[in-house]
Amino acid sequence: MGYNPAEIEKKWQTTWEEEGAFEPDNDQEKRKKYILSMFPYPSGRIHMGHVRNYAIGDAIARYYRKQNDNVLHPIGWDAFGMPAENAAIKHKLHPRKWTYENIDYMRRELASLGFSFSRTREFATCDPLYTKWEQAFVIKMFEEGLLYRESTTVNWCEPCHTVLANEQVEEGCCWRCGTEVQQREMPGYYIDIVKYAEELLNDLKLLEGKWPQRVLTMQRNWIGKSQGLEFTFELSEESKKKLGGKFANYQVFTTRPDTIYGVTYSALAAEHPIVKYMIDHALLDAETAEAITHIANSSERDRAQADKEGYALGIDVIHPLTGEKIPVWTANFVLASYGGGAVMAVPAHDERDFDFASRYGLPIRRVIEGGEALPYTGTGALIESGRFSCTDSADAKEAIINYFDERGIGKGTINYKLRNWGVSRQRYWGAPIPFVHCQQCGLVPEKAENLPITLPEDVEITGEGNPLESHPTWKHCSCPQCGQAAIRETDTLDTFVQSSWYQLRYATDPQKWELMGIDRKEANYWLPVDQYIGGIEHAILHLLYARFFTKVLRDMGQCDIDEPFERLLTQGMVLKEGAKMSKSKGNTVDPDALIDQYGADTARLFILFAAPPQKELEWNDSAVEGAFRFIKKLYSRKAKVSHKTLPDIDHSVLSSASKEARAKVYDALKKSTEVYENSFAFNTLIAASMEALNALDKQEDETVWSEGIYILLNLLEPIIPHVATELSEHLFARENLSAAIPVREEVFIQDSVTLAVTINGKKRTQIAVSPDAFKEEILTAAREAGSRWLEGMVTIKEIVVPGKLVNLVVKPA
């Protein structure tokens, strides 16, 4: 009977479903493994990236299950978000209907690939039961001062009609639709992630060696810690007068206090309150005011690309150490959102300040020795720096910070590039932010018993404005505090909030989902995720938020976990014709069609064989055929098996081909532990299995065949579970899939070993010697074999590497 994947796969998928084969055990005494592939957005159909992601995770999960570990391998749906609304606009489908239908379809697709997910722990983030606890956490964060509402300049995407977090702005454009982002002043909710910046940065050390280095680097850069001096620039008396007494001073931040004597001007962001005041009170000429306004209205991206531009404001500050008057400018390169939107400028030792000073003819004063030309941004001895002259940069920094601190005019400060996380979205299909605006009481959180605040069903989604805003009744409610008529918040939460705690939700027994968001004891048992698998595109956003949320939930007493993901594997993209698969390029391969033609096992085998998981994978139709061929070959060799259990074999009586075959089989077995537990180089394990099968084919001994197939099915089961289980059922009653098989070292002992004979490091010939031959015997054989190349030479040195080679170092006599 030939290999019939459709039949075999259906049979086992049904069996697994009926057996509930992939449900974790509630027994917390057992050794656990939590294997998690990032959950998908239910876009409609799965794509090859999903297949790869889940094939990797499934192989690992199945491996540990086979080792009798208690395995949690869940799946769920990242189900809120814009595509559902876009579909609603386009096809007049309600987002809820669209989303849940997609989920049903995709669940079947994943099942058809034989992935061993727990079914009982599955949820969608748009399930009201999930929203309920998320809203509870958000309220708790508000009560603890971690979440607040504030009006600020935000990134606004017009097509998406929503606010974007800084992290969601890529090169000045919306991460989702690619439209250029605008700056708008708008109220919104923020989560104080900066409060955790230090811990988020520090704990990256715990992940060293377990997460890819580049992800750690990207997170470090994103957090962007810098240490320096924050001090006050006092305005001159005339300037104070000019500003109508409204301003006395402003703060600046510098990482180079050692260069402070080189300050020749100060620069303010176009958005700085002093600049605004001057424009509003006509303290600048109309033309300048207009130019500055133009800068303030342009995006960060445009400003980054523009040449240095600025205007003298006609006011001065007093240098805190020299008492000199320093002119104040406004400049387009000063960021409003960092360090107070104001800088001291030291053109001699800062490239930006130098460019600007050069353009506007501002003085340049060197105060650090070193380098030939200016600007010199390195460190060195201070000059022309008053009492600090002659000290070195490092010491001077400390001394100057102390000097400011002692006099109460400045202090050592740490700044982060990381900004607080704006979580407001002006969209329908998201989790409502559970607050109420009351005339009397202000901003009031919902009562716990009213959660979840769910979305109204009867909405028309047009893409214009927020449907929650325009809904006739939904936003009208009563204040949870005073009972008066009030207005419900119509912003919904960023979808990254949902994906920040799902890893903790899975750990909670579904029986308790109604009663609690997270079961602390179970979370502590299952977490951290032992292996997390997903795309590099989440290196910053999702992974940083999920780390942050885990720490916040820990501090709220929901769990005692510091880091959610112990180890991280970032899989490479699936390419075709050198490009990422996409509908627009028309270079996609449909997983369903692939399964129809070859079966799930072939799809899984190919995808794990074609490249190591971390690397990009180039799709190749004929290589898929090759994977299919291997499975057919493996299947057909069931006829060679004569023993129903692992046979006891007398190795010494076997033919050399049979010995070779056993050695290859055990090579593969030995390799499997390292591959499944550490390297994830499934491609090499599959290659080793292919070698083993090729070697088995070169011999006839049926006990060797039986042993070989017994072992190969064991180590391939996580990769090609259906055909492996099917064969195992028939041949070994699945006994070979339930226990670790010991490696028999004796199969690696050979009658003779082949050593390469190299002369001056160049391979010339080879010799066969007994494995326990003495060095002298080996050398004699090597000299004999290499005699051709030794004529007229004297030997200087002889090196024997046991089991490997002999190197004879010679020179002409």
Next chain:
RNA sequence: GCGGAUGUGGUGAAAUUGGUAUACACGCUAGACUUAGGAUCUAGUGCUUUACGGCGUGGAGGUUCGAGUCCUCUCAUCCGCACCA
């Protein structure tokens, strides 16, 4: 510009971590079996040379008995970050 990674046959890729470079697979060539085959099987396949040999892991040096692997420089490609004071 800064940071990180990667460069091995026609292709995807291996190489026990300093020890026989190119395992495994795809492709290609030849043959066998077939009414036929895009099925299956067998053999061959780094480049070069009539041969002996010579040359080969992006390039140039270096360390070493020995380097794909370590060091220095350099080139190319890819990916992050990009005025954060």
